[in-house]
Amino acid sequence: MAKKAVKKGCDSAPVKLMPDATADKLAKLAWAIAHPARVQILRLLIGRNVCMCGEIVSCLPLAQSTVSQHLKILKDSGLIQGEVDGPKVCYCVNDAILTKLKQLVGEL
Template structure:
C-alpha cells in the first residue's frame, strides 16, 4: 500500500511548512508589512504601492490567505484584506517552537571537533 509522503509529518510540521512557503517570497513579505502597518482592511492600495500587476498581487494575497495569514472580505466588486490575527498567533507559536529547538552555537561548541 502506498502512503502519501506528507503522512510522515505531524499536522504542526505541515502547517509550519505551509506558512514558511507562503512567506517565502519577498513580495509577500512586503504585503504582510504593509498590512501590519495599516492595521485595517486594505483593498486596491496595495497595487499602487508595489511594482507588481494587479493579478500578481492578487495571486500573492491568495497564497497568504491559503496559509491562514491573511483574511479577505468581499466589498462589492473588490476584496479587502487584513492580517488574520489567529493565523499569526499560530505562526508565532510554530516558529517559536522550531527556533527554540535549534541550539545557538557558542565559541566552545564551534571549536568542538564533532561538528562541521
C-alpha cells in the first residue's frame, strides 16, 4: 500500500466542494418548508391565491402569534409576501421563488 491505496470502491474525482451558494440557497428554502405548519400554510396560499392572516390562523391548531411567526419565516424566505389591506393582511405566494425552489430540488 505504499502510499495510501487508491480508495477502492469510490471513484477518484479530486474531491473539491466549492462553497456553492446554491447549497445555501436551497438549504434556506428547504428550511422554510421544513415544518408541517408552514407546508400547510404554503399549500393553502397556493390553492387560494390570496388569504388573510386570520383565515390562516383559523385553519391551523396554533395560536395566532405562532402562526404569525411561521408566516414571518415564510416571508423571510421569499416564498410568500404579505400585502396590507386596511387592518388586514393578505398573503400570497411568490411564484418566482416557489419556482426557484422547485428548480433547485429538481436539479438534485
